[in-house]
Amino acid sequence: MVSSEMTDDGSGPVRSPGTGASGGMPHGTRLDPFLEAYAERARSMTSSEIRALFAVASRPEVVSLAGGMPFVSALPLDAVADTFRRLIAERGAQALQYGSGQGMEVLREQIVAALMPLVGVHAHPDDVVVTVGSQQGLDIVTRILCDPGDIIVAEAPSYVGALSVFAAYQAEVVHVPMDGDGLDPDALAETFRQLAAAGRRPKFLYTVPSFHNPAGVTQGPDRRRAVLDTCQAFGVPIVEDDPYGLLGFDGEVPRALRADDAESVLYLGSFSKTFSPGLRVGWVVAPHGVREKLVLATEASVLCPPQLSQLAVSAYLAEQPWWDQVKVFRELYRERRDALISAVQSHFPAETTWTTPSGGFYSWVTLPEGLDSSSMLPRAVTARVAYVPGSAFYAGNAKRLGKRSLRLSYCFPDPDRIREGVRRLAGVIESELELVHTFGSPVAHTDPALSARDNARIAGQSQAPGPATE
Numbered sequence: 154m155v156s157s158e159m160t161d162d163g164s165g166p167v168r169s170p171g172t173g174a175s176g177g178m179p180h181g182t183r184l185d186p187f188l189e190a191y192a193e194r195a196r197s198m199t200s201s202e203i204r205a206l207f208a209v210a211s212r213p214e215v216v217s218l219a220g221g222m223p224f225v226s227a228l229p230l231d232a233v234a235d236t237f238r239r240l241i242a243e244r245g246a247q248a249l250q251y252g253s254g255q256g257m258e259v260l261r262e263q264i265v266a267a268l269m270p271l272v273g274v275h276a277h278p279d280d281v282v283v284t285v286g287s288q289q290g291l292d293i294v295t296r297i298l299c300d301p302g303d304i305i306v307a308e309a310p311s312y313v314g315a316l317s318v319f320a321a322y323q324a325e326v327v328h329v330p331m332d333g334d335g336l337d338p339d340a341l342a343e344t345f346r347q348l349a350a351a352g353r354r355p356k357f358l359y360t361v362p363s364f365h366n367p368a369g370v371t372q373g374p375d376r377r378r379a380v381l382d383t384c385q386a387f388g389v390p391i392v393e394d395d396p397y398g399l400l401g402f403d404g405e406v407p408r409a410l411r412a413d414d415a416e417s418v419l420y421l422g423s424f425s426k427t428f429s430p431g432l433r434v435g436w437v438v439a440p441h442g443v444r445e446k447l448v449l450a451t452e453a454s455v456l457c458p459p460q461l462s463q464l465a466v467s468a469y470l471a472e473q474p475w476w477d478q479v480k481v482f483r484e485l486y487r488e489r490r491d492a493l494i495s496a497v498q499s500h501f502p503a504e505t506t507w508t509t510p511s512g513g514f515y516s517w518v519t520l521p522e523g524l525d526s527s528s529m530l531p532r533a534v535t536a537r538v539a540y541v542p543g544s545a546f547y548a549g550n551a552k553r554l555g556k557r558s559l560r561l562s563y564c565f566p567d568p569d570r571i572r573e574g575v576r577r578l579a580g581v582i583e584s585e586l587e588l589v590h591t592f593g594s595p596v597a598h599t600d601p602a603l604s605a606r607d608n609a610r611i612a613g614q615s616q617a618p619g620p621a622t623e
């Protein structure tokens with residue numbers, strides 16, 4: 154059965170065929186002929202008004218602080234072009250052919266030799282499954298571990314792409330709060346206790362310990378130990394998603410959770426943020442049994458990761474000064490982070506708080522009491538600046554926890570554009586505040602403490618003015 158709330162384009166409710174006049178076709182609405190055919194799991198796959206707004210937001214006059222697109226123009230593009238030309242000319246028969254479901258051995262060897270030791274993990278190439286970006290890693294991990302109705306525990310807020318995967322497999326997400334040091338282990342233990350008391354055991358904890366998307370916070374070493382201990386005590390495996398780990402601004406690479414627990418942590422890596430998201434190459438490091446299932450799941454979904462992309466990544470690692478390029482990216486993103494934070498400090502109203510990330514792409518902003526980041530977005534886009542409203546980063550009913558928050562990305566626009574975007578956004582926030590002061594806020598009346606409490610934890614309690622997690 155398909156809900157009558159499903160829409161063909163996400164723009165509004167449509168009714169099922171066969172109800173009402175003219176075969177139930179509401180006047181002026183284009184019906185999807187497959188409306189009755191969708192699987193239950195497709196019910197959560199609805200596009201939102203936000204998506205429609207982003208079509209407008211992609212116009213050049215809009216400063217987008219919304220997307221998490223790496224600044225790939227900083228890559229040595231000529232060298233990459235040469236690599237592709239050579240791969241096709243010299244190894245075309247291999248590069249353009251199907252390959253292994255587990256991924257090419259040469260690349261898996263490079264991943265365990267060059268990448269994993271940087272985060273403290275010593276693994277065997279057999280432990281690695283190459284994926285079509287870490288997004289496919291999330292997909293196959295969830296596919297092999299979760300039945301409909303299973304519980305996944307995840308940070309509040311969480312990466313929106315992971316939430317989409319969990320929803321597609323009809324898993325139920327239970328959010329656990331963070332503070333300025335990432336996931337709160339006491340709250341995690343309390344969540345596990347409550348679930349156990351209700352006879353429920355989560356399938357896994359999903360966490361982004363380093364340079365979190367969207368919160369911009371990082372678990373320190375003690376925090377990581379506490380998270381591991383808590384999960385071990387309750388027998389809950391961990392899915393560690395680490396696409397940003399090498400992009401710390403102080404040059405230090407945080408030690409992966411997987412480094413201290415090879416049995417129950419599945420590690421997801423990606424070349425998207427350190428090389429190219431367009432090549433779609435990531436990987437999973439997993440214990441033997443899990444790895445076998447992941448390969449079968451890959452074969453069932455994509456047969457194999459693309460050979461050409463894998464060869465290109467492999468050649469890049471072998472022939473280019475890729476570590477120097479990581480340093481170039483770090484420096485570039487640090488400069489953009491600085492531009493964002495200093496602009497926010499200068500322009501945002503006093504009651505606004507934000508995180509100051511020590512790496513990665515994102516800062517999490519909490520608006521003054523009474524503001525709603527979703528309803529503010531159309532006005533922001535009109536003022537030619539875009540962001541992602543906080544509610545996108547929560548699952549199901551928890552979406553209201555993100556009402557007062559939003560994510561700002563500083564990875565793509567240059568520092569001047571970032572400053573201009575923040576200035577425009579500050580103007581929008583100021584005028585929203587004026588409206589709230591004049592007319593009052595429906596948000597403040599209907600949903601007072603909840604969003605304030607949750608968001609204040611991440612941003613480290615309201616202190617005006619300024620960032621809480623510097």
Ligand SMILES: Cc1ncc(COP(=O)(O)O)c(C=O)c1O
Binds near residue numbers: 287288289396422
């Ligand atoms: C936390 C997190 N996980 C996974 C992904 C997906 O990355 P990939 O391009 O490797 O599929 C992203 C992309 O933004 C991300 O932020």
